[in-house]
Amino acid sequence: MSILVNRDTRVICQGITGKVGEFHTRGCLEYGTRMVGGVTPGKAGETVVGLPVFNTVAEARDATGANATMIFVPPAFAADAILEAVGAGIELVIAITEGIPVLDMARVMPVVKASKSRLIGPNCPGVITPGECKIGIMPGYIHTPGHVGVMSRSGTLTYEAVWQLTQLGHGQSTCVGLGGDPLVGSSFIDILTLFQADPDTHAILMMGEIGGSAEEEAAAFVKQHVTKPVAAFIAGRTAPPGKRMGHAGAIISGGKGTAEAKLEALRDAGIEIAESPADMGQALVRAIKRR
Amino acid sequence: MKIHEYQAKDLLRAAGVPVLAGRVARTPEEAAAAFTALGTPVCAVKAQIHAGGRGKGQVIGSTQRGVELAKSADDAARIAKGLLGNTLVTIQTGPEGQVVRQVFVESGCAIDRELYCAVLVDRRVGSPVLIASTAGGMDIEEVAHNTPELILSEPFDPDRGLASYQARLLAAKLGLPTASWRHAEAFFRKLCAAFVSLDASLLEINPLVLTKDGTLVALDAKMTFDDNALFRHKDLTALRDEAEEEPAETRAAAAGLSYVKLNGTIGCLVNGAGLAMSTMDLVKYHGGQPANFLDVGGGADVNQVTEAFRIILSDPHVKAILVNIFGGIMRCTTIANAVVEASKTVGFTVPLVVRLEGTEVEEGKKILANSGTAIITADGLTDAAKKVVAAANAA
Numbered sequence: 001m002s003i004l005v006n007r008d009t010r011v012i013c014q015g016i017t018g019k020v021g022e023f024h025t026r027g028c029l030e031y032g033t034r035m036v037g038g039v040t041p042g043k044a045g046e047t048v049v050g051l052p053v054f055n056t057v058a059e060a061r062d063a064t065g066a067n068a069t070m071i072f073v074p075p076a077f078a079a080d081a082i083l084e085a086v087g088a089g090i091e092l093v094i095a096i097t098e099g100i101p102v103l104d105m106a107r108v109m110p111v112v113k114a115s116k117s118r119l120i121g122p123n124c125p126g127v128i129t130p131g132e133c134k135i136g137i138m139p140g141y142i143h144t145p146g147h148v149g150v151m152s153r154s155g156t157l158t159y160e161a162v163w164q165l166t167q168l169g170h171g172q173s174t175c176v177g178l179g180g181d182p183l184v185g186s187s188f189i190d191i192l193t194l195f196q197a198d199p200d201t202h203a204i205l206m207m208g209e210i211g212g213s214a215e216e217e218a219a220a221f222v223k224q225h226v227t228k229p230v231a232a233f234i235a236g237r238t239a240p241p242g243k244r245m246g247h248a249g250a251i252i253s254g255g256k257g258t259a260e261a262k263l264e265a266l267r268d269a270g271i272e273i274a275e276s277p278a279d280m281g282q283a284l285v286r287a288i289k290r291r
Numbered sequence: 292m293k294i295h296e297y298q299a300k301d302l303l304r305a306a307g308v309p310v311l312a313g314r315v316a317r318t319p320e321e322a323a324a325a326f327t328a329l330g331t332p333v334c335a336v337k338a339q340i341h342a343g344g345r346g347k348g349q350v351i352g353s354t355q356r357g358v359e360l361a362k363s364a365d366d367a368a369r370i371a372k373g374l375l376g377n378t379l380v381t382i383q384t385g386p387e388g389q390v391v392r393q394v395f396v397e398s399g400c401a402i403d404r405e406l407y408c409a410v411l412v413d414r415r416v417g418s419p420v421l422i423a424s425t426a427g428g429m430d431i432e433e434v435a436h437n438t439p440e441l442i443l444s445e446p447f448d449p450d451r452g453l454a455s456y457q458a459r460l461l462a463a464k465l466g467l468p469t470a471s472w473r474h475a476e477a478f479f480r481k482l483c484a485a486f487v488s489l490d491a492s493l494l495e496i497n498p499l500v501l502t503k504d505g506t507l508v509a510l511d512a513k514m515t516f517d518d519n520a521l522f523r524h525k526d527l528t529a530l531r532d533e534a535e536e537e538p539a540e541t542r543a544a545a546a547g548l549s550y551v552k553l554n555g556t557i558g559c560l561v562n563g564a565g566l567a568m569s570t571m572d573l574v575k576y577h578g579g580q581p582a583n584f585l586d587v588g589g590g591a592d593v594n595q596v597t598e599a600f601r602i603i604l605s606d607p608h609v610k611a612i613l614v615n616i617f618g619g620i621m622r623c624t625t626i627a628n629a630v631v632e633a634s635k636t637v638g639f640t641v642p643l644v645v646r647l648e649g650t651e652v653e654e655g656k657k658i659l660a661n662s663g664t665a666i667i668t669a670d671g672l673t674d675a676a677k678k679v680v681a682a683a684n685a686a
Contacts, residue, residue, distance in 0.1 A: 020590070020620075076522060098589075101520035102412050103449050103490055109417040110448070125619060137589070137620050139649045154565020155589075159617045159649060160672070180564060182414050209565055212414045236568040238575040239584070240553065276576045277569035278672040 001200035002129040002174045003149070003191070004092060004120075005068065009133050012060045012090075013038040014081045015072035016048045024072065024096075024137050025049055031134040036064035057088040068092040070126065070135045078122060079104035086117045093185070094135050095122035105183040112185055119185025124177035125155035136177065138162075146171015148284060149195035151188060152207035153178050153214070157235060157277070161207055164281030173201040180209075188218035196226050203229040205284045208262060210236035215262040223269035229287035232266050233274035234259045292516045294530045295339045297395040299494075299514035306485035308478060310509050313397035315339070322371035323364040325396035333399035334361045336370040338379050340389040341535040343497075343513060348381030350374065351388055357381060360399070367396055392534060400508060405498035406465055407431055408479070410486040413446060420446045421453055421483055423461050427498035453483040471505045478507040489527070490520035539583075539602050546598040548587055555580025556683045558603035558612040558641075560596075562587050562621045570615045573672055579680035582609045589620035596629030601637050611683035613675060614645045623647045623655030627662075634664040642667060642682035646675035 011028065015021040016038025026049045029035045037052045037060050044055040054060035057069065069090045073081040078097040085093045093112075100122050112119045120127055126136015130143035138155070142163045148170050152158040155177055162175055176191050178184055188206060195201045204226070208215035215234065222230050237259040263273055272287035274280040300310045314325035326334050338345050338357040345357030350373060357379050361367035371394050380388035405427030413420040423443045426434040435442055443464050447453040455476050462475035486494045495513040502508055521528055533541050543550030549564065553571075557579045561567035564586045571581040583606065587599055603612055616626045626647065633639070646669040647655050659666055667682065669675035 075519060099519045101490055101523075102492065102517050103419070103487060103520065106412060106418045106449050113417075139619055142649070152565070154563060155619060156561075156563030156617045157565035157569055159619055160566060160569070163617070163648060182412055183417055207565065209568060214414070217415075233569075235565045235572065237572045238581070239568055239571065276573050276673075277566075278573060278676075 001198055002132065003194040003198050003201070004118075004127050004174060004176065005129050005133040005135060007132040008034070009068050009092070009135070010034050010036045010064060010066045011068045011070060011133075011135055012036060012057070012064065012066040013070045013072060014057065014085065015074070016040060016051065016053060017043050017046065018072055018074075021072035022048050024070070025051065027137075027140070028070070028134050031140040033133045033135060036066050057084045057090060061088050061090060066090065068135060069094065071095040071097055071122075073097060075099035075101070079108050082108050082119065082122075083111060086112055086115045086119075090117060092120070093117050094120045094124070094126050095179075095185070096124060096126060096136060097121075098123040100181065102182050105181065109183060109185075120176065121179040121184060123181040124179035124184070125158060127174065127176050129174045130172050138175070138177070142166055143175065144171040146173065147200060147202040148172050149198070149201040149204045150175040151178060151191045151204070153180050153209055154207060154235060155180070157207050160277060161205055161233070161280040165205070165284065168281045168285060170281070170284065173198060182212070188214055189221045192218060192221055192226055196228060201228065203231070203284060203288050205280065206230065206232045207280070208232065208234045210234070210239055210259050210262070211257050213257060216265040219265040219269040219271060222271060229272070229291050231272040231274060231280070231283040231287040233277060233280045233283065234262050234266070235277070292518055292521065292527070292531055293341045293535070294514055294516075295341070295393070295532065296337065296512055297339060298530050299512035300509070302489060302514065303482075303485060303509055303512055306488070307481045308485060308509055309507060310512070311398050311400055313395050315393055315395055316371055317375070317393050319368035319372040319375065322394055322396050323368040326361055326364040326367035329396065329398045331398040332362065334367060335359070335397045335399060336361050336367055336374070337395045337397065338374045338391040339393045339395050340379060340384070340391060341532070342381050342383040342389055344381035344383050345379065348379050348384070351378045351380060353377070361396075389535070400500065401503035402500050403503050404501040406501065407497045408482070408499045409493065409495040409497070410483055410491070411493050413444070416446045418446045419449055419483070419486060420444050421457070421461070421479060423465055425465055427500075431497060447483055449487045452487065453480050455480065467501060468505060471501065471507070474506050489514075490517045490524060491515065492517040539605060543585070543599070543602055546595050547591065548585060548595060548599050548602070550602060551584040552606070553581050553583050554608070555582045556608055556610040557679055558582045558606065558609040560585050560587060560599055560603060560612065560614045562589065562616050562618070566615065566617060570613065573676045574613065574680065577676040577680045579676070579683055582606055587621065591621065591625070593625055593629045593632055596626060597633045597636065600629065600633035604637055604640065609641055610686040611642045611644065611679050612639070613679040614643065615672070615675060616647050616649065618647070618649030618651060622651040623649060624651045624658060627655040627658035630659060630666070631662040631664055634662070639665070641686065644669055644675055644679040644682060646670070646672065
């Protein structure tokens with residue numbers, strides 16, 4: 001068991017004929033993912049790394065039975081690509097693309113919410129269930145199958161955490177990159193809900209960062225609904241205020257958004273805190289031992 | 292991207308949002324001429340810098356404030372002279388302040404009440420929101436923290452815009468006289484429409500003024516744009532004022548790198564924003580002070596990474612450099628080749644600690660080992676941080 005993706009997930013790549021799309025489609029294939037095709041408007045009939053290319057997501061889905069898509073479409077067209085995938089009824093839409101205008105995502109969000117599709121990202125490394133299915137850009141070899149659920153707003157920080165877990169002998173059930181943009185399809189709470197319900201996930205490691213209030217909301221959710229051990233790290237404890245967060249950005253969160261406020265909320269929820277980024281794996285070990 | 296108040300007001304005027312008449316001036320003579328041309332008994336002379344808090348801000352070495360009222364052309368010239376070419380320190384500039392290169396001379400108005408409003412994207416709601424408060428002219432972050440009930444918020448769909456009833460709702464909650472509601476409706480709806488059509492990331496009006504004759508006017512305007520959307524607003528990029536930006540940050544942006552200058556001694560070169568922030572945290576955790584935040588991103592090539600080294604080395608305070616790479620899209624071989632290239636073309640004048648992991652790590656380490664470049668290699672995060680702090684302290 002795992003969440004979101006497994007060995008039966010059938011995956012297409014939107015933007016497969018681009019250099020980056022092709023490179024990572026090959027990487028996913030080599031990892032063992034069931035890549036079944038790709039989509040680039042106007043390029044139907046071509047093949048890329050042995051996979052058929054279709055003009056539309058709907059055609060690709062009908063021909064291949066795909067239930068997941070990995071989006072590498074350039075930022076100016078990526079929101080439309082997400083809408084196309086949702087419109088074609090693809091269950092899991094993973095948007096890797098970085099640099100999508102935030103108002104484009106504001107237009108996409110209500111459509112996703114009203115649909116049966118789940119969106120991960122954008123601006124994320126993707127999702128991997130080690131040993132079964134990798135959809136995204138993460139290096140496969142650092143992962144190992146196991147029982148820790150990992151989720152994060154940051155790509156390379158997730159690799160760091162996963163690598164520490166693997167070296168400590170803790171494999172992962174599924175690792176989810178939520179994405180670093182202001183508006184993303186899935187929140188910590190969405191993924192916590194899945195990890196809590198997954199019998200194969202025994203503990204959860206989450207990496208947050210300064211800004212917004214997603215971590216505080218996740219902490220409140222953990223306190224009420226999560227019975228499994230949870231450890232967390234917050235990046236940006238030493239970042240100077242005002243450099244990344246806009247002036248009015250702090251209004252909405254009403255004093256929330258600082259690393260200290262987030263750490264306090266997490267501690268209050270009984271979550272084990274990693275004091276430094278080198279301590280993420282150990283923090284998870286401590287969280288398990290505390291039970 | 293940030294722009295000046297006078298530029299934001301030009302854009303608002305074009306969008307039908309009421310602003311006062313004003314002229315930008317770059318010399319005291321121009322300021323005097325602007326006062327005469329505006330023809331009102333009182334004008335405000337306002338320093339134009341990319342930072343807020345100007346009204347309470349002060350020029351280094353004088354009692355001159357960042358915003359002052361002029362009652363004559365001579366007055367306007369005197370205030371402009373006190374600002375232009377001098378350094379203004381505000382709550383947002385830091386103690387080093389910012390040099391004033393232009394002032395905005397703006398006609399006065401009869402103020403009844405000062406309010407606050409802003410448009411931005413709310414992460415939680417997943418859409419843009421119009422925020423308003425009766426606490427105008429104050430430090431709004433403090434208001435949000437101490438009295439969150441004074442902050443009103445109305446989300447809206449970018450394409451449908453703010454509904455009339457939402458604008459009326461805010462007008463009522465702000466306690467505006469009913470005679471002003473129709474005016475407030477137009478003001479708020481046009482403001483939200485401008486936010487969307489310009490792909491702004493923040494549009495803040497503080498203070499928003501209710502005049503004695505019952506109309507609303509944007510007395511100040513702060514506008515920043517979504518950098519990711521600038522590709523569809525070529526005309527806006529002409530508004531960029533590079534003189535207001537940190538030169539190293541401008542240079543980094545031109546090379547496709549994300550760089551923020553800080554005040555420490557340890558230069559950091561990292562891939563990924565989260566890992567870059569964490570690397571800074573780790574350096575501090577082990578007693579060092581980061582000189583910068585630098586995310587080379589996922590797709591950088593050897594030239595871009597070499598430029599990143601040049602930018603870090605151009606900071607005279609840097610005493611040691613930490614390279615922390617966890618390769619995903621970024622390959623360790625790219626970083627290794629860039630280190631070798633930078634040592635040839637730039638020359639490392641300070642110790643260099645390198646920690647590599649991820650895609651093509653073994654090949655990357657081999658390139659570094661065979662290059663003859665003097666490098667301190669590190670295994671893991673803690674080892675790297677301890678080594679770079681020790682190297683900086685020894686320098």
